Amino acid sequence: MELVTISDIEAAAKRVQGVAVRTPLLLQTWDPRKTLWLKPENLQPVGAFKVRGAFTAISALDDAVRARGVIAFSSGNHAQAVAYAAQRYGVPAVIVVPDVAPRIKVAATRSYGAEVIEVPISELEAKTHELAIERGLTLVPPFDDAAIIAGQGTVGLEIAEDLPNVEVVLVPVSGGGLASGVGTAIKARCPQARVIGVEPALAADTTEGLRLGHRVDWPVADRARTIADGLRAQPSDLTFAHLRKVVDDMVTVTEDEIRDAVRTLARQARLVAEPSGAVTTAAYLSHAGELPAGRTVAIVSGGNADPAMFAEILA
Amino acid sequence: MELVTISDIEAAAKRVQGVAVRTPLLLQTWDPRKTLWLKPENLQPVGAFKVRGAFTAISALDDAVRARGVIAFSSGNHAQAVAYAAQRYGVPAVIVVPDVAPRIKVAATRSYGAEVIEVPISELEAKTHELAIERGLTLVPPFDDAAIIAGQGTVGLEIAEDLPNVEVVLVPVSGGGLASGVGTAIKARCPQARVIGVEPALAADTTEGLRLGHRVDWPVADRARTIADGLRAQPSDLTFAHLRKVVDDMVTVTEDEIRDAVRTLARQARLVAEPSGAVTTAAYLSHAGELPAGRTVAIVSGGNADPAMFAEILA
Incomplete structure (x- = not known):
């Protein structure tokens, strides 16, 4: 199976220039460890990296x-x-x-x-x-496509440009398009960095699959339990092959941890994140012990939070 | 009185590089007129342009x-x-x-x-x-100082770099440091653009002062009525002299318009803005008839919203 390369991602970067926002890395000054940057993809047109x-x-x-x-x-x-x-x-x-x-x-x-x-x-x-x-x-498929993976990989390219000595990149995993592309870019440009995928514990098929070395199928009804409605999909053969190669480890987060992260992102980072976009921050806040130490980037993948749910989490 | 120049602002841009976030302009795709960009200064360290x-x-x-x-x-x-x-x-x-x-x-x-x-x-x-x-x-004074004005002016310099054909710049006015600096940068780099200051109607001393041609003093208790707690100050002689020169017009917004703008920024732009940071969006949303037409940038100056008030506005 042919995997997406760094050249594909560099070509994609030219295609999205002027259309996707060149999102900055936001150093989080509220964290005394001072090693967390957010990549706010919720600020893209339509509110997610998907553009x-x-x-x-x-x-x-x-x-x-x-x-x-x-x-x-x-x-x-x-x-x-x-x-x-x-x-x-x-x-x-x-x-x-x-x-x-x-x-x-x-x-x-x-x-x-x-x-x-x-x-x-x-x-x-x-x-x-x-x-x-x-x-x-x-x-235009959501993730099972080389061009899509290359496009999402531009997030990783930008992280590598802005913070070349990054040590840990936290990326949400669902269908795996974003993690495949970001992981490919980071491994090519910042080989010292560890790429950590994050899933809700209630939709942790990739965590299980990578441990077993093959894709696993979780029932739709199980995956539908998480409030992170953007993370209910599962990898394809193509994205799973990428994930095996470029993801170093997986971390799972609970529903309460996701809600806490949505609240922290709003109060401390002034970002509206949807639950799916907050799982990486949840991993950083609640699973520090499972993560490598060092300069960490958490990708906030989207911000289309249901208004009522968002208000309820903040209240 | 010596006013801040574009050279002072260019020098300030070098000083803040790598410390202040180079905030992107965010094109707002929810607006069918498609002429609104936000400058999200709420994403700065400490949550405001003040850095x-x-x-x-x-x-x-x-x-x-x-x-x-x-x-x-x-x-x-x-x-x-x-x-x-x-x-x-x-x-x-x-x-x-x-x-x-x-x-x-x-x-x-x-x-x-x-x-x-x-x-x-x-x-x-x-x-x-x-x-x-x-x-x-x-x-280190909050606004009555040439270095402070030059530093805040880097916001305007970045707008001019990213959108050289900008036609309207909306900037909040309180002590006037931000508006003085931004106006100076915009007038130097984009002379075709109109700089519009925005105040809460409940703290509209500068709107009145610019109309009369001299500073006016509103009682503190009057200015304290607005929820935009960052816009309760008044210009100094120094900032007022800048505002007379570089601000083309003023618009005032009501408390309800400010609340609506906070809600719109959260839902449509995925940004947590404090009321003071939302007044420019309020002017755009609710006072289109008073504004020049064309490519508009609204500066979202800060995001330190009181959590309880923010949740209440969203609910």
Whole structure:
């Protein structure tokens, strides 16, 4: 299986330039150990790192193919990222969402000019493939794709540029696109650094899989228990192969630790993080003993917190 | 009266490099007009633009003078900024705070290694000057100082670098240090741009003063009514002279508009802003008719929102 290389990620960095925000590293002065920097990907357009991959994938298409339009299925940040990237390119986007998706997310996706089609959740993938063929649209997958992995890897490239002597990089793991790309960039540029994946304990399939040396399948209903709704997916063969190569260790965090981290990020770092975006901070705050010491970067991957849940966590 | 120049601000930019965060401009994709960028100064160390001025002022001192230490009086962001900058330089800092200051702010100031001295609010300035003489400390004023104005002006320099064709810059006005510096930088680098100062209607002394052509004095009790507790100060002769020259117009916002802007910044921009930091967004959202059209930057000046108030606004 061919893995994404640092050259792929460097090429992706050119594609996302001027579109993705060049997020700064934020040194956290409230931490007396003074070794924590946050990489605030919640500040990206659409509120998540996902724009990097979506832009890279859509930008890499042949002009004629891209002009016919793109399609994605998701109710989360990937949907909005594909809609936003397509809008910036002026090409049609169709987003297939489960009919149970929150109204607020559907509205946000529509606000980027995408055609949103709601279907029963069991028909999501089938309907997407059917529409892609019918209308000649190109599918932009959420993580199982070399261009997507390369795009997400630009987060790691920027960390390496801004803090070349970084010692620990904490990255959330779900489908594994972000961790695959970031890990590849960090191992190439900062070989001394350790890449630590973080999962909610309630959706820790990758932690188990990497220990066993093969992918494992957790029931959807189990993974759905975590409030970190962006971390309920599982790696593909492609991303799992990357993770085996570039992730040094995994840490799992509890639901309470995630909530505490959301609160700390708001109060101390002035960032609105969604639970999925707060797991790396949770690992830093609550699992210091399991982490290597040294200059640490925690990737805050997204900020699309449900307003009511966010207010309740802060209260 | 000698005013701060663009050269002073360029020199300050070198002093704050690597200490202040080079904050990106964040294009707001939720706005269909697509002309709003935020400058998130709430992401600075200590949560406000104030580190820029404090660093510039302390960095500009002679080594021997600086080594004796610095002193400031404030219960707000300036106190923490001076404490933080002094800590980074390894020199003593004394912060004189009113004995009614919130415990959480006193603790934050102490956490940067400063000696905090609490006095009755009526004795604040006298006690500070007394201590400065007794201990040979240099006073770092919050705004009435050329180095402070130059340091805050680096915000404007960065806006001009990142968006050279900016048309409107919205900046909060209190003591006027930020608006003086930002206005000076913008007028030098982007002469086509209009600089609009924003005040709470409940503390609109500068709006009135600029209309009349001279400083006016509002009773402290009147200015204390606004929840924007960082905007209760008034310009000095020095800052007022800058504001007359570089501010094109003023807009005032209501308390409800400020609260709405805090909510919008959290939900749409994933930023925790304090009320004072949200007034420019409030002007953009609620006073479009009073503003020039075009590419607009709103400076989000700080993020030290009281946790209970912030949660209440979001709920």
